[in-house]
Amino acid sequence: MKKGMTVIELLVGIATAAILVSVCAKVLQLGIVTYGFARRQNESLTRTRKAVAGDGSRAGILETSREGYQFASLPVSSVTVLASPTSAAANYYLKNGNLYRTVSGAGSVLADQVNSLSFDYYMSSNGLVSSTTVASSATMVTATVTIGSGTTVEQKVYTLFTGAQLRNHP
Amino acid sequence: MNRKGFLLVEVSVAYLLLTVGLVALLPVFIMAIKASKNTEQLQVSTYLSQELLEEIRLRKWDQAVPSTPAYIVTPTALGIDAGETATNKQTFNDIDDFNGWSESPPRNPLNISLPAFSAYTRTVSVSYANSSLVALSTPTTSDYKLVTVCTKGTKTNSICLTSLFTNR
Numbered sequence: 001m002k003k004g005m006t007v008i009e010l011l012v013g014i015a016t017a018a019i020l021v022s023v024c025a026k027v028l029q030l031g032i033v034t035y036g037f038a039r040r041q042n043e044s045l046t047r048t049r050k051a052v053a054g055d056g057s058r059a060g061i062l063e064t065s066r067e068g069y070q071f072a073s074l075p076v077s078s079v080t081v082l083a084s085p086t087s088a089a090a091n092y093y094l095k096n097g098n099l100y101r102t103v104s105g106a107g108s109v110l111a112d113q114v115n116s117l118s119f120d121y122y123m124s125s126n127g128l129v130s131s132t133t134v135a136s137s138a139t140m141v142t143a144t145v146t147i148g149s150g151t152t153v154e155q156k157v158y159t160l161f162t163g164a165q166l167r168n169h170p
Numbered sequence: 171m172n173r174k175g176f177l178l179v180e181v182s183v184a185y186l187l188l189t190v191g192l193v194a195l196l197p198v199f200i201m202a203i204k205a206s207k208n209t210e211q212l213q214v215s216t217y218l219s220q221e222l223l224e225e226i227r228l229r230k231w232d233q234a235v236p237s238t239p240a241y242i243v244t245p246t247a248l249g250i251d252a253g254e255t256a257t258n259k260q261t262f263n264d265i266d267d268f269n270g271w272s273e274s275p276p277r278n279p280l281n282i283s284l285p286a287f288s289a290y291t292r293t294v295s296v297s298y299a300n301s302s303l304v305a306l307s308t309p310t311t312s313d314y315k316l317v318t319v320c321t322k323g324t325k326t327n328s329i330c331l332t333s334l335f336t337n338r
Contacts, residue, residue, distance in 0.1 A: 127263030
């Protein structure tokens with residue numbers, strides 16, 4: 001009789017353990033998924049920031065505006081070229097969520113998970129700021145980037161920009 | 171042999187203790203998730219502060235500065251000048267017009283709201299400073315204007331960036 005009790009006791013014990021472990025596993029899993037998601041998004045942002053605003057060793061897309069490049073919006077999965085007046089044109093485009101840079105036909109991926117990238121140009125005249133469509137007259141260029149694939153909820157919007165000191169403007 | 175009678179109680183107590191321990195650990199995970207969200211807000215706050223500081227940098231040092239920038243002896247009062255609208259930064263032509271500026275959500279340089287950043291508030295304060303970067307109380311003036319841009323996220327503290335502008 002006492003042996004029968006032991007089996008039930010064991011079963012109850014195992015059942016309790018199973019419930020506890022499954023709950024804990026869920027919580028742990030959620031933590032790991034969240035961490036991985038945040039890390040991936042942060043990596044994408046860092047790489048996009050380097051590509052757009054430069055990283056010290058190589059000029060970013062925004063800095064090339066100094067050389068009179070023409071900018072265009074980069075909507076999702078379209079191929080929009082930023083044409084340079086010089087022969088060594090570096091072209092940037094978005095395709096399948098990747099930001100590419102090509103020089104003389106050779107391309108490389110600069111950042112992934114880039115959902116959209118668009119540029120705005122501003123100029124200042126006698127202290128007053130207005131928008132301009134001419135990249136060569138811009139004293140400030142901002143880029144708005146949407147990072148993250150998947151649903152809108154999972155996407156993050158960031159703003160990147162150049163300083164106000166372009167082309168020796170005061 | 172009568173010890174077998176205690177097994178269920180023993181197991182129950184053991185799991186109760188285990189549960190207490192595990193429940194105590196739950197806030198750690200919740201904290202980790204919150205921390206990662208806060209970090210992201212702080213990062214965005216920094217970007218937004220930098221952006222507004224650059225916007226302010228596009229302005230003249232003072233209303234009285236001529237169109238070809240030059241040193242001026244008598245600056246005008248801090249704050250907006252005649253003909254400027256307190257709610258429209260596109261009418262601002264000098265950096266001290268931004269004194270007391272607040273925008274929520276942040277707006278682009280053309281004063282158009284950016285709904286993507288609705289969780290943030292940007293504020294600006296401008297004051298004169300002495301050469302030791304200590305802010306002076308009005309009406310004292312100097313050749314240095316101290317501009318502080320603060321961006322606050324809903325869940326985080328303000329990220330404040332300060333820049334010094336000289337009379338030029």
